[in-house]
Amino acid sequence: MLPVLQNLLCNEYPTLYQDRQNAEKMVFECNDGWFALIDTLSSLIVKRSRTTVVEQVKEGDYGSLLVCVSGYAPEDYDYIFGITRLAYYLSQLICEKCGSRGTFINSCGMTARCELHDPWSSHQLEYDETLNLPFPMRMKGTMWRLMILEFYQLIQIHTKSNDMPAVDIHYVKKFKGKLCIKLAGGNEITQGMLALLLAYAEKIDEETGEILNR
Numbered sequence: 001m002l003p004v005l006q007n008l009l010c011n012e013y014p015t016l017y018q019d020r021q022n023a024e025k026m027v028f029e030c031n032d033g034w035f036a037l038i039d040t041l042s043s044l045i046v047k048r049s050r051t052t053v054v055e056q057v058k059e060g061d062y063g064s065l066l067v068c069v070s071g072y073a074p075e076d077y078d079y080i081f082g083i084t085r086l087a088y089y090l091s092q093l094i095c096e097k098c099g100s101r102g103t104f105i106n107s108c109g110m111t112a113r114c115e116l117h118d119p120w121s122s123h124q125l126e127y128d129e130t131l132n133l134p135f136p137m138r139m140k141g142t143m144w145r146l147m148i149l150e151f152y153q154l155i156q157i158h159t160k161s162n163d164m165p166a167v168d169i170h171y172v173k174k175f176k177g178k179l180c181i182k183l184a185g186g187n188e189i190t191q192g193m194l195a196l197l198l199a200y201a202e203k204i205d206e207e208t209g210e211i212l213n214r
Contacts, residue, residue: 001028005035013042016054029058031096034065040200041067041087044192049076063110065091080140082192089150090200093143094209101143101209138173141206148172148181151197154188164189178202182196 006028010017017026028038038057045052053071060066067084095102095114102112120198137148158164169187174180181194204211 015050032057033096033099046196079192082189086193086196093146135169135172144206155208191194
């Protein structure tokens with residue numbers, strides 16, 4: 001990530017990105033396209049916990065955003081885990097170069113790229129319009145729909161494998177220009193994921209995923 005963007009994050013969230021040992025600065029080992037996602041994630045964590053510290057931010061071995069944290073209170077763990085876990089999966093939809101809607105492809109290793117930054121690969125959308133979701137989804141934006149699908153699938157994983165209480169999504173819709181989701185059930189992991197999903201959706205174009213100037 002460009003030094004100027006790294007400095008913006010460190011200056012905006014000093015409790016989260018403290019200097020390393022021997023006064024070394026935090027290094028964000030990823031490309032610029034994930035800046036807005038990391039910024040959103042950082043804001044939510046700091047609002048929840050002023051003691052949490054990010055130990056590492058990098059593109060992991062499987063081409064997704066990996067954020068390692070420590071220093072949180074036990075009661076904050078699930079919420080912060082939900083945020084960082086969904087960020088891992090959302091990063092697979094976000095071009096690591098520019099932040100627009102991307103496709104997870106194998107280009108010298110797994111990575112997310114848009115058509116502009118990898119025109120030689122197939123960028124067929126992974127959202128299946130025929131998918132029978134158990135809730136209505138009243139919006140047309142492709143990027144929002146892909147993000148919601150990731151959110152829903154991650155809920156299913158944690159419900160089946162990690163003892164997350166059942167989650168009932170009543171509806172997903174666009175209201176006054178914003179993404180709105182009404183659900184019941186779940187736990188703090190669910191709430192962390194939901195907070196990240198809604199906050200990041202506010203920053204982007206619902207169709208292209210491009211960052212909005214607000």
